[in-house]
Amino acid sequence: xxxxxxxxxxxxxxxxxxxxxxxxxxxxxxxxxxxxxxxxxxxxxxxxxxxxxxxxxxxxxxxxxxxxxxxxxxxxxxxxxxxxxxxxxxxxxxxxxxxxxxxxxxxxxxxxxxxx
Numbered sequence: 612x613x614x615x616x617x618x619x620x621x622x623x624x625x626x627x628x629x630x631x632x633x634x635x636x637x638x639x640x641x642x643x644x645x646x647x648x649x650x651x652x653x654x655x656x657x658x659x660x661x662x663x664x665x666x667x668x669x670x671x672x673x674x675x676x677x678x679x680x681x682x683x684x685x686x687x688x689x690x691x692x693x694x695x696x697x698x699x700x701x702x703x704x705x706x707x708x709x710x711x712x713x714x715x716x717x718x719x720x721x722x723x724x725x726x727x
Contacts, residue, residue: 613655615659616655618648618649618650622644624643627639627641640707666716666717673705
């Protein structure tokens with residue numbers, strides 16, 4: 612019985628500790644990755660791999676639509692400070708949206724149980 616390798620993403624949650632050391636509250640979002648440790652008990656099979664692929668595709672589509680949109684919007688910025696603020700916040704928000712898209716899609720596919 613092989614274990615699901617996705618549980619290794621839980622170690623990304625340790626980056627949240629960098630926020631405690633540096634005082635930067637932005638790192639606290641990484642604590643959410645500890646939820647991937649819950650996948651350690653799930654066995655690795657073809658249905659799981661298929662659902663991971665489908666959820667990954669959804670997150671990829673979000674990034675392929677989101678990042679060009681942010682860059683196009685950024686091209687209308689009138690100052691460098693505005694551009695830096697826009698990119699800094701937008702890329703962080705898009706990262707969160709990608710992760711949430713992946714997690715929600717994966718959970719829905721696993722709950723549904725079919726491979727349609």
